[in-house]
Amino acid sequence: MRTLKDLDPRGKRVLVRVDYNVPLKDGQVQDETRILESLPTLRHLLAGGASLVLLSHLGRPKGQDPRYSLAPVAEALKKHIPSVRFVPHTPGSEEAHRAVQDLAPGEVALLENVRFEAGEERNDPELSARYARLGEAFVLDAFGSAHRAHASVVGVARLLPSYAGLLMEKEVRALSRLLHEPERPYAVILGGAKVSDKIGVIEALLPRIDRLLIGGAMAFTFLKAQGGEVGKSLVEEDRLELARSLLERAEAQGVRVHLPQDVVAAQGIEAGIPTQVFPADAVPQPYMGLDIGPKTREAFTEALKGVRTAFWNGPMGVFEVPPFDEGTLSVGRALAALEGAFTVVGGGDSVAAVNRLGLKDRFSHVSTGGGASLEFLEKGTLPGVEVLE
Numbered sequence: 001m002r003t004l005k006d007l008d009p010r011g012k013r014v015l016v017r018v019d020y021n022v023p024l025k026d027g028q029v030q031d032e033t034r035i036l037e038s039l040p041t042l043r044h045l046l047a048g049g050a051s052l053v054l055l056s057h058l059g060r061p062k063g064q065d066p067r068y069s070l071a072p073v074a075e076a077l078k079k080h081i082p083s084v085r086f087v088p089h090t091p092g093s094e095e096a097h098r099a100v101q102d103l104a105p106g107e108v109a110l111l112e113n114v115r116f117e118a119g120e121e122r123n124d125p126e127l128s129a130r131y132a133r134l135g136e137a138f139v140l141d142a143f144g145s146a147h148r149a150h151a152s153v154v155g156v157a158r159l160l161p162s163y164a165g166l167l168m169e170k171e172v173r174a175l176s177r178l179l180h181e182p183e184r185p186y187a188v189i190l191g192g193a194k195v196s197d198k199i200g201v202i203e204a205l206l207p208r209i210d211r212l213l214i215g216g217a218m219a220f221t222f223l224k225a226q227g228g229e230v231g232k233s234l235v236e237e238d239r240l241e242l243a244r245s246l247l248e249r250a251e252a253q254g255v256r257v258h259l260p261q262d263v264v265a266a267q268g269i270e271a272g273i274p275t276q277v278f279p280a281d282a283v284p285q286p287y288m289g290l291d292i293g294p295k296t297r298e299a300f301t302e303a304l305k306g307v308r309t310a311f312w313n314g315p316m317g318v319f320e321v322p323p324f325d326e327g328t329l330s331v332g333r334a335l336a337a338l339e340g341a342f343t344v345v346g347g348g349d350s351v352a353a354v355n356r357l358g359l360k361d362r363f364s365h366v367s368t369g370g371g372a373s374l375e376f377l378e379k380g381t382l383p384g385v386e387v388l389e
């Protein structure tokens with residue numbers, strides 16, 4: 001990839017695609033992580049004498065919906081870089097084009113949500129050409145969007161001299177280490193809602209790993225595939241065959257698979273609802289399994305001992321609603337306790353768990369991309385990486 005080392009930003013107007021898809025509540029940014037993660041690149045370019053034009057998406061607006069305006073993000077960003085101003089025009093518009101003409105070195109303009117542009121997601125060439133007029137060089141630092149072949153990620157990168165930002169570089173370096181000559185033993189811990197989201201990554205990693213720990217709702221598809229009784233737990237009925245075949249392939253490749261032995265179950269998901277622990281293959285109606293149980297927490301902690309490389313994606317239970325967060329927290333602690341191992345966590349909810357525990361610094365890498373990190377591990381590259389090569 002071409003990186004910032006290949007770019008002399010002095011006197012240039014640099015267009016930077018960042019990922020400011022942050023959670024908002026009542027017009028306030030709830031979690032600044034993604035803003036903070038963009039600062040090294042922005043500061044590097046500003047110190048080098050550039051002016052900056054920033055592009056980002058926010059949410060999934062249908063058309064120009066003011067609830068998805070980036071104005072609150074500009075307010076939050078200003079606290080870190082005072083020379084930021086918000087341009088309330090979409091990046092493909094004449095107004096936006098005019099507004100960035102007089103930027104002086106050191107100044108930063110954040111334009112309105114790229115997804116307010118109809119052509120953004122279908123990578124419209126005309127829209128990409130309009131974006132390309134906003135700067136003289138393009139820096140892609142939105143790792144969380146690098147799996148999307150959209151106009152502000154891939155389209156514009158083809159039209160300007162383009163470079164990976166520091167966050168992008170850091171992410172690609174860390175995730176590449178999970179693919180190329182990882183130290184063994186190597187464990188992958190998967191959880192979250194659906195098997196179907198994670199099939200590709202399981203298939204790609206099976207030949208490389210030693211241990212596969214499966215929790216979360218996706219475990220129930222595997223448990224049912226083995227003939228277990230899972231009550232009302234979430235199961236993807238159309239993936240039972242696939243789950244069986246993944247288990248067979250894992251065995252054939254010498255991967256030790258750890259499924260839950262017991263689960264914490266309830267008749268609903270409300271906080272404070274009575275819970276009961278059942279064997280994972282004997283959850284009666286009308287109970288649903290909502291977290292891994294105490295025996296499983298212990299077994300998973302044991303299975304992670306001595307691991308030299310680990311990748312974790314997806315919570316072990318309905319982490320948002322205590323007490324169903326216990327399993328996720330115990331996996332977070334077990335990984336954080338590994339000394340000298342290379343540990344990576346990716347995925348919105350699993351990263352939130354790690355942050356809540358204050359264990360972020362105990363991981364080698366906390367990925368800002370959920371879908372992007374999974375796709376990178378599956379394919380070894382991303383549309384937004386390829387375009388910078």
Ligand code: ADP
Nearest residue numbers: 192193216217289290314317318347348349350
């Ligand atoms: P990540 O954001 O870390 O990639 P996912 O988005 O794949 O993770 O999955 C997170 C979701 O999975 C959470 O909303 C969580 O409540 C849900 N989940 C986890 N375990 C269960 C379960 N046993 N039953 C229902 N939902 C679950």
Ligand code: MG
Nearest residue numbers: 347348349370
């Ligand atoms: Mg998620």
